[in-house]
Amino acid sequence: MLKFSLVRRGLAGCGGAIVLACTSLGAWAANAPAPASAAASSPAPAPASATAPPAKLLRYSFPVAETGFDPAQVSDTYSRIVTAGIFEAPLTYDYLARPFQLKPLTAQALPEISADFTEFTFRIRPGIYFADDPAFQGQRRELTAQDYVYALKRHYDPVTKSPNLYLLENAKVLGLSELRKQALAEKKPFPYDVEVEGLRALDRYTFRVKLAEPSPRLHHVVFNDGSAFGAIAREVVEFYGDRIMAHPVGTGPFRLAEWRRSSLIALERNPGFRELRYDEQAPANDPEGQAVARRLAGQRLPMVDRVEISIIEEDQPRWLAFLNGESDVMDRLPNTYAGLAIPNNRLAPYLQQRGVQMFRAFLGDVTLATLYNMEHPVVGGYTPEKVALRRAMNLAYNGPQELVLVRRNQAVRAEGPIPPINYGHDPALRSEMSEYSPAKARALLDLYGYRDRDGDGWRETPDGQPLELELATQSDQASRQLAEIWQKSSKAIGIRMRFKIAQWPENLKSSRTGKLMMWGVAWLAGSPDGDTFLALGYGPNKGAANHARFNLPAFNELYIRQNKLPDGPERFALMQQAVKLMVAYAPYKMSSWRIATDLMHPWVIGYRRNPFQREFYKYVDIDHARRPVSP
Template sequence: MKTPVKSLISGLAPVLVLAIAALALPAAQAQTAAPAASAAPAGAKKIIRYAFRIAETSFDPAQITDLYSRTVAAGIYDAPYEWSFLAKPMQMRPATAAALPEISDDFKTFTIRIKPGIYFADDPAFKGQKRELTAEDYVYSLKRHYDPRWKSGNLYILENAKILGLSELRKKLIAEKKPFDYDTPVEGLKALDRYTFQIKLAEPAPRFISSNFTDGSFTGALAREVVEFYGDKIGEHPVGTGPYRLAQWKRSSRIVLARNPNFREVYYNETAPEGNARLQAIATKLKGQRLPMVDEVHISIIEENQPRWLAFLNEEHDLMEEMPADFAGSVIPNNQLAPIYAKRGMQMVRYPRADVAVSYFGMENPVVGGYEPHKVALRRAISLAVDVDREIRLVRRGQAIPSQGPIAPETSAYNPKLKTVMSDYSLAQAKALLDLHGYVDKNGDGWRDQPDGSPLVLQYATQPDQQSRQLIEQWNRNMKAINIKIEFSAAKWPENLKSSRAGKLMMWGVGWSGGPDSDTFLALGYGPNKGQANHARFDLPAFNKLYEQQRGMPDGPERFAVMADAARLMVAYMPYKVHVHRIFTDIAQPWVVGYHRNIFVRDFWKYVDVDLEAFSRSKGAAQ
């Protein structure tokens, strides 16, 4: 599932980065002179160590709404299907399913058969017995999103799909003030036998399975007895059939995942794209290895970029995920790994993320919201005053491209040739729009007022981290240039998320990432998604109609044309100022084998290996 993502930038100066790197270099050079380290001890664990920039919240699929909790949960729970790791274009394949789904001609009925002999990780809830995965586990886990007890942040996705009977059952039980009844049969979701379940929808949904059943953190299977055993603490006790289990957890500090001994036999068998020598070499080298290849995954929570980067340079971490843009000039000059790091054998993987970085306007806010011409003019003027090129150059250090609308790169309907006013920067046009619609200085204090004479003051929510501080400096500069007063309120990201879902924020800057289908990004503007994907609370009937129309169409030019029309409405009404699409760079240590970033596969750990001898040599050389 998809949820807002915050991007952090450290204040570490490039000169300091180079100085640190220079200090690290002699140890790397000493590898040629130091005695060779002994081979890795027999039985040594293979461990992948890295850091999240934001703390996790819960590991219950019915309650997760953030990227980082989803990443962990994706390695614990199994959806029926998964995306291939190396192939491009993306290919959906069975995970716990025995085969691809059986889909009716009208795209309303989906039948999924589960492989026998798949088992959950051991847990006290099972009272010493091995617990096999069944079709009923998927039925139960989907129903949990409808149970008001769990306050699912992803319920809107399933309700939009209109699974027959489930929303009706939920509403009925809420009206009667009764707990959700998991045993009441519904037409749209049932187990046909021990290993087969079926879903029926009220409307066609050609991508229902690929969009929703390839992510274990959303539609992964939980055992009912585990949920009942742990109750409200289920988010602290994830038990799934995936490759890893939660071994240790110190909230907001450290997460340790260990290999699940009960994980089924799965072997590395990836097909790399033609012409990509690096990926072809990985596919050849790892072919036939049993997954997962690493024994443990250690995840630290380090919010600021400087200590994360130093932990990687000091070889305390094996991976630097999403290298801070502040360091781009010294670490990847001209988007190439600097020789000082290349000589150490580090690996660089650069990739566009299917995401958008946006600032939204609360459409129900009396100052910036509304659909009247003067309110639309205000938002468009603010957008025109945002110098995106300067933001990319100074804050994002060139690691982004200007956005033309809500649809992200790497997704089905993205048009790289599209040009809209979303990326335009013109102070003259911004001032003219404001003047024309009555946003002028009426009291002589130097700041523009609203047409009725009341003060015009923007309230922008932000976070107390380095990149957020740099971004609000740009906002302050941009708004000062058109004489609009803007104030900022800083809070931790989870606090802002809670306020945003409740519709309490006037403006907030966030990121949004999603899957291969562009529907994920149009969902930002769909009216019924208010308080979920739709943080702006945009609700335009013309847009809603187009969104619903494309959702029922098969992929192809006709559907993409409808999606483009919907995107144009979002540009015209400007509920979101879509700033950029970000470009990321990961850097891995030399001993990490097979590292690749597939932006649609969260749990990459099971596809990488660790060369223990290379790791031991590095440690020996550094001593």
């Protein structure tokens, strides 16, 4: 999932107010170096009676604007945080369990999987309903297996331009790619009513997926992710047409109540949501998690009535909104305020006195100081001099400065694409990707003919043409800081660099279509498996996960081989070979694996970051007795 910041699309207790999740960070580090847009109309809630409990409101903010709420069209993290609360996949991850564990959500049980990992059969629970919507013309609409068939087919529809199609294409679902090619060739609407062998509803509540090749982790990658692959009703899509991004209708615990683009997103409890009780399982070595599980056990989900998400791009107003109690959760403390709020990664005394809670965990992501468009005539290509240019830029980039000045030590240096909490990570790996050496960079440029021939202090290309790089960026504080690091780093080796500033959604769109030379982003996993990070380099993923448009046959072969194997030594070895090729050819500069520090006011109950479950707000409660002033 690019956390775009790119979708897709993923530590043991420390004592006190600090909890570290997923894997021990300390132990690991010891061994490592627009205008308003109307949402679907819904009736206003009736006034609360004198004896009714007050509505529970959860407020927090995004640092980046959303793009929309159609699962088949979005890939950015922030839009998918919203769609995850509206749409549901057959499976989900237990919110508290570590290691991460799949469990049924709309499915009756985990899927039936053939021994060769080419057939997956899902049985959906009867009695699950979509949220009421005008598209249903006053009828209550039950979820069926056909809704999942339709939802998956939408990713193949050329009109949808799904950024997540690559996940299904890589799995080679029988017959669907052929339908897509037919629609493209004939320039006709996608034939949704044509049945294919690879995706079929067997009865009202059962559907089967058949693949041309093994895919041992398909259910972890696709069928656990409602944010992109959740069930959607065909009549809703046809009712709203090209307005579907503003009218999400799913079976999940929330529905869209209000949307002011790039300003405010409000979700309200879905009044027709089925009875679903809190039943999360914390590990034995997590006493804080176990306390949460005991306190909330049996509570009906969701526990809050409304979620309001403000878009606050700058760090200072986001921080002040939390301090002033206008935000209940500080989702990822801005790095700018790490020294003030968590000196030495301990919660500051003044925050402890206010009862503020703290939770730290690896995000399961990799920051890309830049991607290099491999099809661009200046930075792209596979010849030795083009590889040398990218590697020299990577060596010149002041990664240590990024960690200190921008990340404020809320990250560790990346040796490759796969972060510590994802399968395929090798803690012993040390690579050039993390090295900072302007001297080596200059020597490499000299060796391959990037020299200053006219004495103006700037290098030219090997054939004597002017050399100037362009980095796409945004106007927020962190982007400005990163751009400054790039400017100083490139100047130190005699390479001109200019900057093209645009809004983040605009850069995302341009990057997908190959219109940017360079862009700094991050990639966030949707599951604990490291395949999603190798997907950054797989050629057929170009324009989807692979924004660098890297296409190396040797890498592609390794990617396919590891993808077909079950977890084990053979697959792990192939993953390491692929990582080394990605480092050597340098389609990206991977700079860090980030650690999220989340802060919560004392009236927020049950918050625990799960990097692979976006809709945390489904699992938290608000204690009005501890909230000083009603919002």
